[in-house]
Amino acid sequence: MTDAADATVTAAAISADIDLDRAVEALLMVADEPQSVMGIATALGTPVMHVSETIERLVADYDGEDGGVRRGFELREVGGGWRMYVREDYDDVVAAYVSEQNPSKLSQAALETLAVIAYKQPISRGAIASIRAVNVDSVVRTLLGRGLVTELFTDSETGAINYGTTDLLLQQLGINSLDELPPISPLLADGSEGFDDDVR
CATH class of the missing domain: 1.10.10.10 (Winged helix-like DNA-binding domain superfamily/Winged helix DNA-binding domain)
Structure with a gap:
């Protein structure tokens, strides 16, 4: 058998x-x-x-x-x-309870970078840095290490790696797709700062 x-x-x-x-x-x-x-x-x-x-x-x-x-x-x-x-x-x-048992959390910088990737993916490290106006190399490495973002593809012209979020992030947020994320515009000072017009 x-x-x-x-x-x-x-x-x-x-x-x-x-x-x-x-x-x-x-x-x-x-x-x-x-x-x-x-x-x-x-x-x-x-x-x-x-x-x-x-x-x-x-x-x-x-x-x-x-x-x-x-x-x-x-x-x-x-x-x-x-x-x-x-x-x-x-x-x-x-x-x-979890914060007491496992105090390891994402830093504010990591959370902000994760938000940029979630709303703008696919996006390169350079574009993320441009939006946040800071170097994001170490933060992106942290998010990759946590399994929350992944390398999607390498741009054939620039050679830049483009990043996106993973299914693990959806699971952690308890949602089926990124379409369920709240609109970002009301959370920004002028409704567009740091993001293009195509952001929900």
Whole structure:
């Protein structure tokens, strides 16, 4: 029997012996990135339709529908899959706890640089420095090291590397796409300083 066949048999055996709702819940609890319905179905040897129905039930359960208790966490679709998140109501509680346990945060310079990349990508290091009016080499290296930005391509004419954000940033922000970022114009002094007219 091939490895693929062994995996299929094992998955089928698992799906026959477990409560699907709890199995999906267990997988999502330990996953460190969003899980697709197809991926979960394959892992459990279960039809995709059954996994979709299970996720719908779990979402309703965590939201306290049908007289249940609303949980402090929720199941959210993000980055092409499903992942557990702290419910927004408890962000401050968790943020305070995390800051005590892990005081390592992005500096203000890193946050500003990350914002420029998020709104202007693809963008070169030189263009970022022009917008921020400071050298951003070390900050960009920090963001690359954290996995929040990545090198997208090298400009064939200038040789400049262009940067963009990663799926990890979407996961950290709890959004599906950059389209969900708030419009930047109201946050700027004159509605355009430092950004071109095409910024949302």
